[in-house]
Amino acid sequence: MQRNTQQRAAIDRALAEADRPLSPREILEGARRSVPDIGIATVYRAIKDLLAEQRVVAVDVPGAPPRYEAAGKPHHHHFLCRQCDRMIDLPGCPGQLSRLAPPGFSVENHELTLIGRCPDCAAPKTRRPRKQPARK
Amino acid sequence: MQRNTQQRAAIDRALAEADRPLSPREILEGARRSVPDIGIATVYRAIKDLLAEQRVVAVDVPGAPPRYEAAGKPHHHHFLCRQCDRMIDLPGCPGQLSRLAPPGFSVENHELTLIGRCPDCAAPKTRRPRKQPARK
DNA sequence: GTACTAATGACAATATCTTCTCAATAACGA
DNA sequence: TCGTTATTGAGAAGATATTGTCATTAGTAC
Numbered sequence: 001m002q003r004n005t006q007q008r009a010a011i012d013r014a015l016a017e018a019d020r021p022l023s024p025r026e027i028l029e030g031a032r033r034s035v036p037d038i039g040i041a042t043v044y045r046a047i048k049d050l051l052a053e054q055r056v057v058a059v060d061v062p063g064a065p066p067r068y069e070a071a072g073k074p075h076h077h078h079f080l081c082r083q084c085d086r087m088i089d090l091p092g093c094p095g096q097l098s099r100l101a102p103p104g105f106s107v108e109n110h111e112l113t114l115i116g117r118c119p120d121c122a123a124p125k126t127r128r129p130r131k132q133p134a135r136k
Numbered sequence: 137m138q139r140n141t142q143q144r145a146a147i148d149r150a151l152a153e154a155d156r157p158l159s160p161r162e163i164l165e166g167a168r169r170s171v172p173d174i175g176i177a178t179v180y181r182a183i184k185d186l187l188a189e190q191r192v193v194a195v196d197v198p199g200a201p202p203r204y205e206a207a208g209k210p211h212h213h214h215f216l217c218r219q220c221d222r223m224i225d226l227p228g229c230p231g232q233l234s235r236l237a238p239p240g241f242s243v244e245n246h247e248l249t250l251i252g253r254c255p256d257c258a259a260p261k262t263r264r265p266r267k268q269p270a271r272k
Numbered sequence: 273g274t275a276c277t278a279a280t281g282a283c284a285a286t287a288t289c290t291t292c293t294c295a296a297t298a299a300c301g302a
Numbered sequence: 303t304c305g306t307t308a309t310t311g312a313g314a315a316g317a318t319a320t321t322g323t324c325a326t327t328a329g330t331a332c
Contacts, residue, residue: 003278003329024319039281061330062196062247079237082244089305090236097250100226101215104255108218111198111249114233119240139299140310160289175311180290201289278329285322292315299308 010034011046021059021067023077060111061087081118082131088118146170147182157195157203157214157223196247197223217254224254 014030015022022030028043047068050056058066059078067087079088097108116122150166151158158166164179183204186192194202195214203223215224234243252258 001278001330005279005329007280037281039283041282041321042280048321060198062198063202064200077236079243080243090238092235092236094230094236097230097248099248100213100228100230100248101252102226104291105215105250106253106258106259107215108252110251111247112233112236113247114237114241114243115246115264116237116244117242122240122242137300137308141299141309143310173311177291178310179311181309222297274330274332276329278327280327281325283323285320287320288318290315290317293313295311297308297310299306299332302304 005043006035007031007038008046010038011043011050015056015068015070019070020089021061023065023067023071027068060113061085062113062115077112077114079114079116079118081121082115083117083121086118090114142171143167143174143178144182147179147186151192151204151206155206156207156225157197159201160204163204170239195223196249198249198251213248214248215250215252215254217257218251219253219257222254226250 005089010031010033011027014027014035018026018030024043024047026041027047028038028040031038031043047056050068053056054071056068059069059072060066061080069089073089075093077093080086081088093112097110097112101107113134140226146167146169147163149170150163154162154166159174160179160183163183164174164176167174167179183192186204187194190207192202192204193207196202197216205225211229212227213226215226216222217224229248233246233248237243
């Protein structure tokens with residue numbers, strides 16, 4: 001039987017508060033605000049369960065492992081900031097994207113990511129720190 | 137001084153003949169038609185050099201490592217067949233994609249991939265084999 | 273409060289992709 | 303043809319992300 005642990009609650013809270021796709025590490029950091037000693041394995045276990053329950057969806061990231069956000073949002077796409085590495089929801093979809101495919105292709109889905117600088121990083125005064133290069 | 141080896145020529149040929157983004161493994165298989173004993177390390181070394189010379193570009197693949205195709209083509213996007221796993225060029229771009237981003241975002245680039253079945257796999261008679269599950 | 277056991281944290285183990293090492297080979301200028 | 307050395311193939315090693323193991327902890331029914 002499934003138990004309501006503080007760790008699961010902290011992970012739910014982190015995902016809800018962010019309202020954007022988070023990497024497992026970002027989920028970990030968010031959850032640590034509630035449960036400082038939570039471990040990364042617990043985050044991966046929770047992601048697996050949440051995906052199975054369809055309470056979160058995986059979001060593909062160009063050139064990186066997927067991130068995860070709450071399921072049930074209307075169809076939308078994402079912006080990836082190449083400075084702070086955060087992924088942010090963009091409302092809406094241009095539509096008609098399937099028309100790019102010539103006849104004979106069966107289009108079932110599409111992935112669209114805009115890449116650049118988010119408002120925080122584009123503004124010269126309030127820069128967020130650059131993404132940390134992977135720890136050695 | 138750079139030498140013109142059979143291996144490099146085979147890799148160039150594989151990329152040119154495919155005219156679509158290839159994974160390192162696909163490049164290896166293509167090149168082996170010319171040089172049967174070529175190794176994967178040689179393919180990675182060639183990719184690195186070709187990227188530095190800007191003779192090929194990396195193409196991001198949702199949920200997989202990047203593939204590589206000849207540089208210099210007009211702006212275009214790609215189709216990913218979820219059955220045979222091939223990536224295929226699509227001509228053109230819907231345009232105006234930057235408009236999805238609210239004011240404040242600085243959009244520098246975009247990635248668009250349509251996903252589904254390519255004509256070969258969608259047609260019931262001439263199915264290509266499914267992607268091989270990664271070798272054990 | 274107790275007993276049962278799901279869930280956890282730490283870290284080992286996988287899995288996958290890419291790069292490095294090095295002896296052997298082959299491209300090419302002389 | 304010969305000598306030099308860039309390039310190669312094979313396998314080891316590295317890098318990173320994810321999952322497995324297991325003793326311990328903590329939800330929950332009673």
